[in-house]
Amino acid sequence: MKIVVLVKQVPATDNVKMDEETGTMIRDGIESEVNPLDLYAIEEAVRIKERIGEGVEINVLSMGPKKAVEAVRSAIAIGCDKGYLLSDRKFAGSDTWVTAYALSTGITKLVSGFDLILCGERATDGETGQVGPEVGAYLGLPALTYVSKIEEIGNGKIIAHRAVEGGHEVVESPLPVLVSVVKEINTPRMPNFSGKMKAKKIEIPLLTAEDIGADEERLGLQGSPTRVVKIFRPQVARKGKIVSTAGDPDGAVSGLVDFLTEKTII
Amino acid sequence: MKERDYRQYKGVWALGEVRDGEIHPVSFELLAWGRGLADKLSVDLSIVIIGSHIKDKVKELIPRGADKVYVIDHPALEHFRIDPFSAILTTMVEEYKPEILIASATSMGRTIMPVMAVKLDAGLTADCTGLDIDLEERLLIQTRPAVGGNIMATIKTPVLRPQMSTVRPKSKRPLPVDHSRKGEILVKEFSGEFLTSRVKRLAFIREEAIGAPIQDAEYIVAFGKGLKDSKHVELMKELAQVFNGSLGASRNATDLGWISYSHQVGLSGKTVSPRLYIAAGISGAVQHLAGMSSAEIIIAINSDPDANIFGVADYGIVGDLFEVIPLLIKKLKEKAKEA
Ligand SMILES: Cc1cc2nc3c(=O)[nH]c(=O)nc-3n(C[C@H](O)[C@H](O)[C@H](O)COP(=O)(O)OP(=O)(O)OC[C@H]3O[C@@H](n4cnc5c(N)ncnc54)[C@H](O)[C@@H]3O)c2cc1C
Numbered sequence: 001m002k003i004v005v006l007v008k009q010v011p012a013t014d015n016v017k018m019d020e021e022t023g024t025m026i027r028d029g030i031e032s033e034v035n036p037l038d039l040y041a042i043e044e045a046v047r048i049k050e051r052i053g054e055g056v057e058i059n060v061l062s063m064g065p066k067k068a069v070e071a072v073r074s075a076i077a078i079g080c081d082k083g084y085l086l087s088d089r090k091f092a093g094s095d096t097w098v099t100a101y102a103l104s105t106g107i108t109k110l111v112s113g114f115d116l117i118l119c120g121e122r123a124t125d126g127e128t129g130q131v132g133p134e135v136g137a138y139l140g141l142p143a144l145t146y147v148s149k150i151e152e153i154g155n156g157k158i159i160a161h162r163a164v165e166g167g168h169e170v171v172e173s174p175l176p177v178l179v180s181v182v183k184e185i186n187t188p189r190m191p192n193f194s195g196k197m198k199a200k201k202i203e204i205p206l207l208t209a210e211d212i213g214a215d216e217e218r219l220g221l222q223g224s225p226t227r228v229v230k231i232f233r234p235q236v237a238r239k240g241k242i243v244s245t246a247g248d249p250d251g252a253v254s255g256l257v258d259f260l261t262e263k264t265i266i
Numbered sequence: 267m268k269e270r271d272y273r274q275y276k277g278v279w280a281l282g283e284v285r286d287g288e289i290h291p292v293s294f295e296l297l298a299w300g301r302g303l304a305d306k307l308s309v310d311l312s313i314v315i316i317g318s319h320i321k322d323k324v325k326e327l328i329p330r331g332a333d334k335v336y337v338i339d340h341p342a343l344e345h346f347r348i349d350p351f352s353a354i355l356t357t358m359v360e361e362y363k364p365e366i367l368i369a370s371a372t373s374m375g376r377t378i379m380p381v382m383a384v385k386l387d388a389g390l391t392a393d394c395t396g397l398d399i400d401l402e403e404r405l406l407i408q409t410r411p412a413v414g415g416n417i418m419a420t421i422k423t424p425v426l427r428p429q430m431s432t433v434r435p436k437s438k439r440p441l442p443v444d445h446s447r448k449g450e451i452l453v454k455e456f457s458g459e460f461l462t463s464r465v466k467r468l469a470f471i472r473e474e475a476i477g478a479p480i481q482d483a484e485y486i487v488a489f490g491k492g493l494k495d496s497k498h499v500e501l502m503k504e505l506a507q508v509f510n511g512s513l514g515a516s517r518n519a520t521d522l523g524w525i526s527y528s529h530q531v532g533l534s535g536k537t538v539s540p541r542l543y544i545a546a547g548i549s550g551a552v553q554h555l556a557g558m559s560s561a562e563i564i565i566a567i568n569s570d571p572d573a574n575i576f577g578v579a580d581y582g583i584v585g586d587l588f589e590v591i592p593l594l595i596k597k598l599k600e601k602a603k604e605a
Contacts, residue, residue, distance in 0.1 A: 095389065124414065127533065129392060130390060146373050164374075165479065170467070171467055241582070245586070249585060255581075257594070
């Protein structure tokens with residue numbers, strides 16, 4: 001069985017700087033990490049490998065600047081077998097539609113005969129959750145989104161649970177399939193020493209748009225159908241009444257009850 | 267990319283949702299968004315409903331703002347499955363050519379719309395909390411929180427059509443029912459390979475939630491890390507019961523396993539828009555505020571006078587929640603007895 005795990009390197013802090021001109025993120029000088037939800041996808045791939053044993057190969061694919069190779073290495077350290085990074089200035093500024101196009105083109109080029117593509121449900125920076133199902137659509141695969149459990153995989157099919165509104169949907173799909181996972185699915189492990197050593201040594205090929213045969217006109221900011229035209233700070237402030245319990249807790253709470261009564265809540 | 271004459275694209279479309287055999291209220295929210303857009307553009311607002319045994323129920327969409335209701339009704343379409351739903355919607359969009367297509371940012375909308383974006387060669391913006399029209403350019407203006415809710419981004423799709431977005435559930439209230447509204451119901455037939463699905467639904471395991479699912483709740487009592495221990499969830503439950511409300515939580519509280527993820531409010535959880543939101547022991551990080559700042563009334567209880575949550579509160583109590591909440595429960599119960 002061949003598995004592809006899609007990982008993204010994201011800024012580790014939540015006070016990210018933005019380029020006010022282009023509306024894209026300034027990634028320089030900010031610590032990076034593997035997108036937290038992708039760790040669950042990596043973990044699940046490794047668990048499948050542990051369960052099935054021989055004959056499972058896990059390929060990690062990322063797209064990003066050269067330093068995103070660290071994210072690929074982190075995945076190798078946890079137990080993935082091979083890693084690739086799509087890195088080219090031509091990819092810069094890509095929206096989800098273009099990113100998915102590049103990733104799916106890369107998968108087709110690099111991993112023949114894959115059975116399963118795993119990814120995190122969304123990334124903490126863009127927060128769109130669109131790339132996974134878009135990759136599935138480009139490759140003509142069914143997309144199982146919000147997967148919280150893989151009950152069975154093998155013999156050309158998968159049975160999985162999807163965490164949706166009101167409960168869990170149990171579905172069966174033929175392979176190959178794209179699966180995006182949510183946190184419920186497992187508890188990611190930390191890399192061990194031998195994993196870290198392997199990650200350090202392994203060669204991670206960097207591939208350009210040309211290497212994967214991507215249509216240049218469809219790439220980057222230029223090829224992206226959507227455009228960020230403005231960014232601004234959210235305004236949510238209200239000027240409410242703030243009281244303290246100090247000295248008179250009873251009065252403070254009575255005040256609240258009066259307020260709720262006045263607002264016809266009670 | 268397919269060559270197209272985008273000038274032919276006219277009209278606003280919404281993809282409605284059916285859950286458990288009923289039109290789900292997110293469909294009404296989409297109509298409220300869509301009505302505003304369609305009126306500005308002076309075009310029709312249409313909604314597509316795909317389901318089973320749903321024909322008789324779609325009438326209610328017209329008093330909620332729809333000019334046209336396209337209904338596809340077949341037993342094979344009882345549950346959302348990506349293959350038939352995306353095949354049907356793609357065919358319809360290619361035939362009728364709407365300039366805008368919106369769906370709700372639910373598990374269905376967030377699964378089908380990316381697939382539509384690829385099938386239709388069109389751009390998609392996720393999880394919008396604001397939609398408007400730039401009349402000069404005749405473009406959809408899409409606003410969404412980005413980068414952990416720290417900023418809002420305004421996004422346009424200048425060339426490709428339709429312009430597509432998913433909108434956060436509860437980011438707008440449905441329009442009041444207006445029975446004087448006129449509209450058309452158009453039944454569309456699909457058969458054969460349109461109805462086949464590679465993915466099969468084997469079962470559905472319902473989750474026992476406390477109260478209504480929080481997205482639908484009118485009253486929410488939410489707690490954060492300040493609750494200190496899972497055993498205190500009982501206290502919050504007791505308060506929620508007084509209002510017949512639901513429990514919400516911050517990400518810290520769900521991460522600690524005090525309550526299931528389905529109760530998480532915020533950027534990476536649910537967006538809620540209740541009449542009342544009580545936040546106890548929640549600091550009020552931007553990511554939390556992104557999910558609840560549109561509540562009608564916000565009450566904050568926090569021991570830290572500088573907590574961010576007070577900035578969005580209509581009434582705030584600086585104090586220990588373990589003192590305030592029991593007292594509040596007592597007073598509310600007394601009040602209920604009086605009445
Ligand atoms: C990409 C991203 C997405 C995120 N998504 C979400 C999301 O969807 N939802 C979300 O909630 N967070 C989200 N977060 C996390 C968010 O940034 C905060 O870390 C989180 O909301 C904090 O939770 P909290 O308020 O429970 O905990 P804390 O920030 O630790 O606050 C605890 C509060 O309890 C108060 N307190 C302590 N003891 C008492 C007491 N006895 N009585 C009264 N008050 C007391 C403290 O003063 C403090 O204000 C996200 C973060 C990122 C980066």
